Amino acid sequence: MKHPVDVHVGKRVRHRRWMVGMTQQQLAEQVGIKFQQIQKYETGMNRISASRLWDIADALDVPVSFFFEGLSGKVEAEGGAEGLPADILSDKEALELVRSYYAIPENQRRRLFELARVLSDAA
Template identity: 80%
Template sequence: MKHPVDVHVGKRIRHRRWMVGMTQQQLAEKVGIKFQQIQKYETGMNRVSASRLWDISEALEVPVAFFFDGVEVDTPEVVENGASVPADILADKEALELVRSYYSIPANQRRRLFELARVLSDVA
């Protein structure tokens, strides 16, 4: 049976890998393991050892604590400004893709887009 913390850590590995645009194969090569092992970590089927998590954190350029952020959250969603937002927004692939696209926009245009989104959300 999968432990909820192992599943959470695996999701955080997958989301960070996806955010930096790295494949399972690329991460596996940086860590020195087979990509199938990365698959097992990401699904929570295999528990990540402390030393392996350290290697993964270095490869993905985040502190080890990143993988445990939000682990205590039990609520399925949070209500913010009258809108339901998933508690684990990183679980939504569309949201991740939106964030990646947003940060690929030049800073001055990104700020204008942010202001437009803020205005539109206030109207809704």
């Protein structure tokens, strides 16, 4: 049975890996394991040891605490505010949108953000 904390940490590993544009194979090679093990970590099927989490954090250039961000004292139910999934960035399309958004120059990005806000209010 998957523990909710292991699932959360695995989602954060996948999220960060996607954000830096790294494949499971590339991460596995940097950590010195098989990519199948990364798959199991990302789904929460296998628990990540402290030393392995340290290696993964180093490979993904984040502090270990990154993987626990957003985890409250209680295990949170699926589904977030306003009908959004609890882990919106687990969706590949949403992640690609975020990557593209941050690739836009800052002044244009602010204008795009304001446009998106106006359009969402109109819906």
